Amino acid sequence: MTAPLVEIRELGFHYPDGTPALDGVSLAVARGERVAVLGPTGSGKSTLLQHLNGLLRPTAGGVWIEGVTVDAGPGLSDIRRKVGLVFQDPNDQLFLPTLMEDVAFGPLNDGVGPVDAAARATAMLRELGLDGVGARAAHHLSGGERRLAALATVLVSRPVVLALDEPTGDLDARGRMRLVDLLRARGETLLVATHDLTLARALCGRGVVLYGGRVVADRELGALLADRALLERYGLESPSGE
Amino acid sequence: MSFHHLDQFATVPSPVTAMPPVARLVGATSVAVGAATLPLGAWPAAAALGALVAAMTLLARVPVPLLLRRMSGPLAFVLLASAGLLVFVPGDPVLDLGWVAVTRPGVERFGFVLARAVVALSAAVLLVTTTEFPDLLDALRRLRLPRVVTTALSLAYRLLYLLMEELERLLRAARSRNAGAGAASRRRLAAGVAAAVLQRAFARAERTHRAMLARGYQGELATLTEWRWRAWMVAALATLLGLVLVTAVLARG
Numbered sequence: 001m002t003a004p005l006v007e008i009r010e011l012g013f014h015y016p017d018g019t020p021a022l023d024g025v026s027l028a029v030a031r032g033e034r035v036a037v038l039g040p041t042g043s044g045k046s047t048l049l050q051h052l053n054g055l056l057r058p059t060a061g062g063v064w065i066e067g068v069t070v071d072a073g074p075g076l077s078d079i080r081r082k083v084g085l086v087f088q089d090p091n092d093q094l095f096l097p098t099l100m101e102d103v104a105f106g107p108l109n110d111g112v113g114p115v116d117a118a119a120r121a122t123a124m125l126r127e128l129g130l131d132g133v134g135a136r137a138a139h140h141l142s143g144g145e146r147r148l149a150a151l152a153t154v155l156v157s158r159p160v161v162l163a164l165d166e167p168t169g170d171l172d173a174r175g176r177m178r179l180v181d182l183l184r185a186r187g188e189t190l191l192v193a194t195h196d197l198t199l200a201r202a203l204c205g206r207g208v209v210l211y212g213g214r215v216v217a218d219r220e221l222g223a224l225l226a227d228r229a230l231l232e233r234y235g236l237e238s239p240s241g242e
Numbered sequence: 243m244s245f246h247h248l249d250q251f252a253t254v255p256s257p258v259t260a261m262p263p264v265a266r267l268v269g270a271t272s273v274a275v276g277a278a279t280l281p282l283g284a285w286p287a288a289a290a291l292g293a294l295v296a297a298m299t300l301l302a303r304v305p306v307p308l309l310l311r312r313m314s315g316p317l318a319f320v321l322l323a324s325a326g327l328l329v330f331v332p333g334d335p336v337l338d339l340g341w342v343a344v345t346r347p348g349v350e351r352f353g354f355v356l357a358r359a360v361v362a363l364s365a366a367v368l369l370v371t372t373t374e375f376p377d378l379l380d381a382l383r384r385l386r387l388p389r390v391v392t393t394a395l396s397l398a399y400r401l402l403y404l405l406m407e408e409l410e411r412l413l414r415a416a417r418s419r420n421a422g423a424g425a426a427s428r429r430r431l432a433a434g435v436a437a438a439v440l441q442r443a444f445a446r447a448e449r450t451h452r453a454m455l456a457r458g459y460q461g462e463l464a465t466l467t468e469w470r471w472r473a474w475m476v477a478a479l480a481t482l483l484g485l486v487l488v489t490a491v492l493a494r495g
């Protein structure tokens with residue numbers, strides 16, 4: 001029996017100020033699955049994603065990646081390489097003077113030499129259609145470009161699991177479809193925190209609904225989106241145009 | 243905002259922008275230090291260094307009015323700080339203002355201090371006008387400035403722009419609610435906005451720190467850039483340094 005790629009067991013977390021955020025969350029994700037983590041604002045989606053690579057430490061239960069527990073031990077840098085986390089605000093992830101430096105940041109930290117890191121960053125930017133803007137500073141990019149750039153900074157490290165936090169916040173319909181096509185073509189295992197049900201439908205096969213820090217539904221996505229009563233009860237709007 | 247175009251001439255192709263940033267930094271610094279330390283009255287030396295900067299400005303194709311405009315702020319400060327020289331240096335009065343008199347040695351001293359400042363400042367302004375910030379940082383790194391300093395500077399660069407964006411957003415939001423009419427209300431608004439920007443800066447720094455950890459940051463910022471030195475660049479930098487040195491020696495001769 002092989003361990004699931006991501007396993008979350010009875011995960012509980014409250015912030016240092018006492019705010020409870022997660023309570024008894026259990027979830028297993030197999031390799032290649034694309035899971036939408038749905039729920040209204042404040043339901044704990046971002047908190048959950050930040051547990052996947054040890055940015056936050058559980059106050060109860062635990063998280064395992066390929067059977068390895070996520071904790072402060074020596075395995076942490078390995079886990080951070082395997083789990084790519086794309087933050088909600090791209091600006092948080094673009095902190096260096098040029099885009100190229102931002103994209104090369106991960107590989108350089110993993111011990112890749114400057115020449116190879118630059119080559120990988122260049123290839124990554126090209127794959128996302130950002131070849132022209134590598135020398136630019138993030139404040140000279142459009143919102144959509146910043147979004148893709150933030151994704152590039154994570155994909156360049158070749159993660160096995162990609163955790164995306166509200167990835168369509170500032171994308172229009174076309175930008176959203178482009179993102180979907182790109183992610184489907186690449187085939188990483190995905191956890192996507194979103195309240196954009198159109199994105200969830202286009203990208204994911206399974207939906208998990210968080211509400212008040214607990215998992216209240218975990219189903220095949222089509223079935224979940226067809227359950228209007230459930231969507232309404234948990235403050236989710238059905239996808240546009242239906 | 244003018245600050246978005248600080249380095250707008252960095253991408254204009256010229257012999258100056260072709261030079262590795264380290265060369266530009268060393269060149270500009272040597273001219274600035276050379277000028278700032280000239281002994282009083284070394285007018286020919288000041289003129290020579292001034293001519294050097296003027297030549298560089300022409301080569302880099304930076305418009306002179308722009309250079310002057312960027313110098314005006316610090317220059318006003320120098321003017322203010324050294325105006326006292328006009329009257330406090332004892333000597334022949336040339337202009338009697340009643341209770342004090344402007345003296346001839348005072349005018350000479352004041353004029354020279356000003357000339358030195360103009361040359362030193364123009365070298366510095368030319369450097370930041372022709373060199374992009376990341377390149378400047380890389381140059382500082384190569385000159386073995388401590389890693390913490392260059393890391394802090396490179397993060398500060400992006401943060402500065404993010405804070406400007408936040409500031410603009412906050413001000414726009416406040417104005418759209420008609421805040422800031424009247425002096426007292428404007429003061430309150432400024433205080434409120436400053437507090438909000440500070441708070442957001444801390445929250446942003448915290449999130450950025452997490453983003454760095456998430457990508458494997460362990461306390462060292464590795465870098466990418468490689469510049470190519472060509473023979474003419476070495477020769478040009480050596481010539482510049484030589485000229486500054488000769489000028490400095492002659493001025494003390």
Ligand SMILES: Nc1ncnc2c1ncn2[C@@H]1O[C@H](COP(=O)(O)OP(=O)(O)O)[C@@H](O)[C@H]1O
Pocket residue numbers: 015016017019020021039040041042043044045046047048
């Ligand atoms: N840094 C923090 N300190 C204290 N409470 C927080 C912090 N971040 C989030 N929370 C709280 O934790 C809960 C879950 O938040 P979050 O995970 O951000 O939800 P979501 O991403 O679904 O909007 C909310 O009640 C939120 O107010």
Ligand SMILES: [Mg+2]
Pocket residue numbers: 045046047088165
């Ligand atoms: Mg969130």
